[in-house]
Amino acid sequence: AKSGGRSGQRSGAPRGASGAARRSKSGDESEIVTGRNAVVEALRTRIPATTLYVAARIEMDDRVKEALKVATNRGIAILEVMRPELDRLAGEGGVHQGIALKVPPYEYAHPVDLLDEVVDSGETPLFVALDGVTDPRNLGAIIRSTAAFGGHGVIVPQRRSVGVTASAWKTSAGAAARVPVAMASNLTQTLKALKERGVFVLGLDGGGDVSLPGLDFADRPIVIVVGSEGKGLSRLVTETCDAVVSIPISASTESLNAGIAASVTLYEISKLRAESLE
Numbered sequence: 001a002k003s004g005g006r007s008g009q010r011s012g013a014p015r016g017a018s019g020a021a022r023r024s025k026s027g028d029e030s031e032i033v034t035g036r037n038a039v040v041e042a043l044r045t046r047i048p049a050t051t052l053y054v055a056a057r058i059e060m061d062d063r064v065k066e067a068l069k070v071a072t073n074r075g076i077a078i079l080e081v082m083r084p085e086l087d088r089l090a091g092e093g094g095v096h097q098g099i100a101l102k103v104p105p106y107e108y109a110h111p112v113d114l115l116d117e118v119v120d121s122g123e124t125p126l127f128v129a130l131d132g133v134t135d136p137r138n139l140g141a142i143i144r145s146t147a148a149f150g151g152h153g154v155i156v157p158q159r160r161s162v163g164v165t166a167s168a169w170k171t172s173a174g175a176a177a178r179v180p181v182a183m184a185s186n187l188t189q190t191l192k193a194l195k196e197r198g199v200f201v202l203g204l205d206g207g208g209d210v211s212l213p214g215l216d217f218a219d220r221p222i223v224i225v226v227g228s229e230g231k232g233l234s235r236l237v238t239e240t241c242d243a244v245v246s247i248p249i250s251a252s253t254e255s256l257n258a259g260i261a262a263s264v265t266l267y268e269i270s271k272l273r274a275e276s277l278e
Helices: 036-044 062-074 083-090 113-120 136-148 166-171 185-194 235-240 258-277
Strands: 021-023 029-035 050-055 077-081 099-103 128-132 153-157 180-182 200-204 224-226 244-247
Touching: 029 036, 029 083, 029 185, 036 062, 050 062, 062 077, 062 099, 062 153, 062 244, 077 083, 077 113, 113 128, 113 153, 113 180, 113 185, 113 224, 128 136, 128 258, 136 153, 136 166, 136 258, 153 185, 180 185, 185 200, 185 235, 185 258, 200 235, 200 258, 224 258
Parallel strands: 050 077, 128 153, 128 224, 153 180, 200 224, 200 244
Antiparallel strands: 021 029, 029 099, 050 099
16 A cells, blocks of 8 residues: 555645546646636645646636635645646646646545554544545545544545545545545455554445444444445455444435435434543
8 A cells, every 4th residue: 555644734635536637747746736716726725735827828817816816825835837838738638727736645644543543543444445436525525424433544445436635625625634535456465464553443334234323343443334326245355344334314315425425324323432431
């Protein structure tokens, strides 16, 4: 796994995002956010960025002025470049409107290091692991919910899964700056390693054999495992779980997406933990 350091060292995004963001064409793993609206939104949500590129003789409007002001205030380098350079940065088919923002690769934590940090702090670990979730907006929503309900981090697999892209960062509404994300080279092996350290592995699946309300193990260290948007949990991950939980929903609703399922479960666990302290 690509392991980064502690939460204070995290920066940007490791792989191309959808929409107005893509991997840099310069050979590194940076992401380039292009277009006036996308760049301004990225700066507003404080996505870590290193460089703002502005076309020479750009036609100024409120969005360009705001981008320049925010970049200046945050100490982000501002480079005036010719339009062919912006065309190259944006890539084929990219629409930059004379402005682009460079976001460096996100520096992931190591899952076991993350666990050690929480244990050393004296708190009861609560993590969310993603099994094949590919939509960056779902990752962003899960990061946001993890922060809201007292979770300590999110774990993503190295393969066949979304990473912390600019889109995920924006959806998190700033929570990505507070909640560390760890990368697992092999999710099943990582879950087994966490189990050996006393962490209860709780899978979420519509066909689960345990109902969410009234969990009797909420006070234990927990990692919630959320499956992909279409396929759910993989077989190997399901076999690794200590329990597979289903969320009761009305018959008219087919399923909950990964972000909502994680949010509901995080809320239930945080509520049960709070009640146990009363």
